[in-house]
Amino acid sequence: SQQGEEDPQALSIQEGENATMNCSYKTSINNLQWYRQNSGRGLVHLILIRSNEREKHSGRLRVTLDTSKKSSSLLITASRAADTASYFCATDASYGKLTFGQGTILTVHP
Amino acid sequence: DTGVSQNPRHKITKRGQNVTFRCDPISEHNRLYWYRQTLGQGPEFLTYFQNEAQLEKSRLLSDRFSAERPKGSFSTLEIQRTEQGDSAMYLCASRPESTDTQYFGPGTRLTVL
Numbered sequence: 001s002q003q004g005e006e007d008p009q010a011l012s013i014q015e016g017e018n019a020t021m022n023c024s025y026k027t028s029i030n031n032l033q034w035y036r037q038n039s040g041r042g043l044v045h046l047i048l049i050r051s052n053e054r055e056k057h058s059g060r061l062r063v064t065l066d067t068s069k070k071s072s073s074l075l076i077t078a079s080r081a082a083d084t085a086s087y088f089c090a091t092d093a094s095y096g097k098l099t100f101g102q103g104t105i106l107t108v109h110p
Numbered sequence: 111d112t113g114v115s116q117n118p119r120h121k122i123t124k125r126g127q128n129v130t131f132r133c134d135p136i137s138e139h140n141r142l143y144w145y146r147q148t149l150g151q152g153p154e155f156l157t158y159f160q161n162e163a164q165l166e167k168s169r170l171l172s173d174r175f176s177a178e179r180p181k182g183s184f185s186t187l188e189i190q191r192t193e194q195g196d197s198a199m200y201l202c203a204s205r206p207e208s209t210d211t212q213y214f215g216p217g218t219r220l221t222v223l
Binding site for chain 2: 090097100
């Protein structure tokens with residue numbers, strides 16, 4: 001079963017705008033990871049944040065984690081048309097068994 | 111390309127037939143995972159290997175499903191007596207001992223007619 005919810009389910013923005021996606025989960029975790037999936041393809045790892053971290057940056061990506069609220073957010077700044085994809089959060093509670101959310105479909109219009 | 115390969119990329123089969131998928135992980139990765147993804151959903155965990163040992167199987171993995179990882183290298187996932195509900199993308203991922211990041215293959219899309 002899915003770990004939790006992602007919000008929004010779909011997001012449509014213009015190139016250059018920022019995109020924010022949220023993820024909630026239910027159980028204690030070791031880390032939380034964000035992945036991107038282009039239509040019909042495999043997943044690409046974007047960023048990992050550990051349970052003792054609150055914020056992490058990687059290029060245009062910023063992820064936050066609030067373990068008290070069991071939630072995370074992914075911010076993509078200055079979005080590009082190439083960022084169009086589905087984005088999934090995944091929680092790792094033990095030995096790398098990932099539990100994924102249902103994903104957010106991001107569309108960036110040129 | 112993450113370095114994890116899966117074959118075949120697509121498989122169409124008739125209900126009741128057996129199918130086998132192969133995953134070749136990155137060579138130094140001792141941990142290997144199988145996930146299943148249906149349309150519009152996130153991937154769901156199926157099973158996990160550390161080297162050649164299968165350490166956990168999801169309840170999703172019915173008796174018709176079996177996975178192996180001989181010699182701790184490539185892995186195979188076999189589905190016997192396929193059903194239409196088995197239609198999905200089957201994803202393989204691997205990672206080394208030293209990191210929590212998983213590297214996913216491109217997946218095998220199964221269609222059961």
